[in-house]
Amino acid sequence: MSFGPPPSIFTQSTVSADLQRKKRRRTLLGGVAAVLVVVLAAGGWLLWDRDPAPSNKPLAAAAQSRLDVRESVETPPKSTTGAMAFRFSEDEMAPGEQVAMPGTWATDEILAKGINRSLVGLRIGTDASPGDEVWKLQLSGPICGYTRHVTVENRTAVLFRSSTGEDAHCDHVAFVDLDDGRKIWEHGFTSGKWDTTSVTLTHATVAVTRDDGSEAYDMDEGRRLWRTEGSGDCEDRGVAGGRALLVLVACEQKGKPATSWESTAYQVRKTDPRTGKTMWTYQVASGVRDVQVPSTDPAVLAVAAGDTGYTELLSLDGKGKNRATIRLQGGQYVGECNDDALDYGVIDDCPTIPVGGGQVFLRSKEHDDAKRPSNWIVGFDLATGNTVKKFDSGPNELLYPMQMSGDQLLALRESGDRISPMALVGLDPKTGEETPYFYFGLPLEAEVFTLRDSYDILVQDGRLFFAAKQASGPAKGKQWIWLALGIESAARGSMSATR
Template identity: 60%
Template structure:
């Protein structure tokens, strides 16, 4: 396998118009060296940032899991810190002025999966594929309108899709999909509700989807539905109160549903929220937590333990709230007027109650990033862990000069993070941070060209770490602005250690 020069992410590049020259360029791409990761690898084997130390202790082993559990994998330090391209999906067929939404990014040990408008595609690890060269392709009945980051131990996940190819049709179907082979395990239709008697897509309460043990849960406004993972049979339905709508849920080891409540006699009154923990088997409520009046938004960062991100202002998360196993308040961690950053996915298009890509919860802490210090090139930040019982800071991981640190996810009792290079001299890296000792361990170094730098931002791309690989996927793909030019666009790609074993 080889990968050629990196195409542009959102910018246009001149490509030959006739089919013969396009085929020739494709051949050259596949036969060239992996230039995307070549820069900085010469220094990647020895380059190190101030204040870091290797952590040779083995991370906690992955928990024993049932096949229908939401997967919790523990990544291991690879034998080589040299990063190489593992997989890529790109295209040069987007018409001028055309844009496609690309919701969802998932990975297994064999496949990188991506949502593209109304289609799910799977690309085999170790391949450089264009559209039409995927390992599998699953076309849904309409555009994807809801997704979850969760994947089961059997490498299955769920998406929501619209009633027809019309982007303005109702979002009222759920599909459960096998990511290894692209097979539709089952699909089901769920009700819709809205703030008018006969809701259309413009007045429909946004539905959401998540996964817990053996259960796919859909919130659709006037109710919450739970489906059996194996058969797609409706297990239970919890109907919302007249003055509260179910608006998103958090999954994983447990299930928590967010409700937005309002005064039915006064539609203009300020809404409030409730977080309810439901039994995934029966739908029965285990506890209810009500944030303070005046909170304008609530996100469910984690369900075990329960950690919420709340917004008391007009824009952005202002504090983190920790609850105990019975839903009782434990502590509040204020973001100190922006000194710490909590970014959550925009919910205008997809109801993503539990997707906050700049936060991670584990080892009894919530990990936040500080506000960036410096300018666009010479900048720095740090990740700090806050104790979920006391709210006090515990460990601080500094990025060092001209780099930024971003939490990705927990891996056992370690925090996986992305080191982003801002000066284009230092390489980027996937690293493991030990919350107990403060040690940092590099997994592999890599570098991206200028055209691919948007992939490292949460605004433009999704990021997944799975089976020793780091994956990036664009949230939107755009064709060239000029009708006489073509754009070679990256849709998704993955980086791995040079010592990685191929599937």
Template identity: 55%
Template structure:
């Protein structure tokens, strides 16, 4: 019996929701290789250097250290096989610690051991929820915990009215709370969830509430007033709420800084009339992306600690773009092509001649500061802050030139390579920010699909759902 035929005889349903899969015994080709068993730990995530030492209830701000080797290696893969034509499963949420890659699949959270090639039933923990996941946050606490929203029943049309707080390393449900729900609008749930220090906060269009991380007790609840819906939240170092207000058939927006422990408004900023949409790019410093009469973000607005406008940054008629993802549930802070540091905002130019660049703007003056080019047949995107630097992913447009993880210095304009790698064709779709979660954590870059989709024909295919890549040697200290 061949290895391929043996693998295909071991088939299971994708976590009990319908996709038949098989164990993958071999890693993919390309430039990636699997690490030795005794060299899988990459303890590079450490507290951020640009803030005071973090406590366990803070939202983690880890610093990635340059690795000793710039050669990429396969650090993790989750893939399935033999999904039937027309099958489709939502996979919202992706998180990583130094030990575990956690993923949302339908109404289940699962955790996989890092440094493995996994498929169905290889998870080290599984946490079933009462209904499908309907809201996630990218934020994780220092001790590896996060929050998700889910429905109160297996029926995909059931209300999205539960928030669960979970430990990502163990898969333990720490607490689960029910909150008032809003009906979906055009098939999109109106609920959002985020976290800031010691606090989990949710909105449901007609109100908002917050819960203590340790006890799960409700700290406060604010209901809709003055004709303003609670549209969504942005967390991290602070808590911002986006409010949509209706009067005389006109809609205006307000952004409110909320005390996470009391629910009281610290300040409120009224967005100029005529703006069609608002995204919350950062809670502290507060940075907004607004759509002024056009589709998509046209301007960035930075606010000071009192909610007063510092400057407005025009995106030069579309020369630069802020891509905010549109999911099947509401989200106001998911714009992965833009990164905000303490004093700058990094945006991406539109692609031109198979290349682009990143340009940073000063949050106080609005002036351009530093430019980082992608290079020929390559595209570059900022991912997140790492201490006083910004981590970026350089994609390969021709799939011949290597991909890279690099560190950008906002002060000097210097670029430091972390590691380079190539991917086989099965993984190319995972490098799209519109289709996948792309993030760096503990020395690895992860590409995680937001949806599992069956093939167009009956022949079947391998479906790569999550891929992790790291340096072939641990980070330097």
């Protein structure tokens, strides 16, 4: 496959980017930012260097065993200049073609991606297209479940269908090494009649739910540890992992229309991952449309009790009792869970609701000043629900919480004028200080990467990654499609391989 230059800014994707910007209410301003701009490539890639390098004081990290779910701690780089670290794009998609790309995982050398019925590993530091994979793991059918979690040894799990047939069930689980694409083990299981499945990781354990029960497997040996069956009118709807294992249970309420969300009542069970024993059960109040799990330990639930969006967060204690309720004040505060992931049974992917240091972080809704959009991030105390620390974006910029890094909060600082740079920053919940990791600009074709409903955004090993959840061909003709992009500090090095 040929691989030419990056897309021109004068392509059809310009129209798409403009529509997306209007949708997000961005306004272009004519001011010139006081920054140093270095143009590297024909595609308009920008390096930004605005501040002196921060101190490289390492953040504290709890010791982890090789079978724990990875909790990475990032260190501010020596240079705040951002550079392209990786690109994955395609120019041979047919008009109207759609390809599912569920799951994005990163190691220090590999960006791994689910693509329909395969997992592929792409070398970071390259400008890649389909066919340039370091490894490719073909599955018997399409991926139908995944988890965002990765072990300390860079392993994860996916669910997949038994074949490519339309009636094929989601009834296989595989545990995979992301460094080399090796399948550690694979198991088939019996899926329920509704094919409601979910997979996650917690210490030494891969857990799977089916609508007629749940089961778990040992990470090393692949042997089944336990299996439970559904009871009565209740079904296991999903599993959330990380530091602990929570199972979401949906029960049908008698006397309610079966087609209405009001007919469903939710429970959340904390489960011993090695035995399957229920440790506690939390009964969610009736009238809730949806429940997601931003964190399992401490346990934090996001519930949707209104017509749209999440309305409150519930903080639970070690016995499953409600510690505090954090109300999102009619949309004044915003937290998203990955709605696209619900098609794959993921209930614990809430990328803008990080939890750590006894707090949960939310951003305010955007203040839609036509000339100076802004917002802020607030930390809420999990014990009381009270606000603790506020981080203002400043005028003409927006802050988006991303993930915890030890006791620090990583956030994406977006520019509202496409002139001043974007930035990956660290926010200290104790002091209120902000530390820049690196500044960068995005080519016009890549600006849509910040749309969280269409792209995965994650930080790993000093790099910021954007990756599509689905690849869509052009409306007509031939066009470059950007599928993934990685950014790192220029002090670390930039993309080494080109075509």
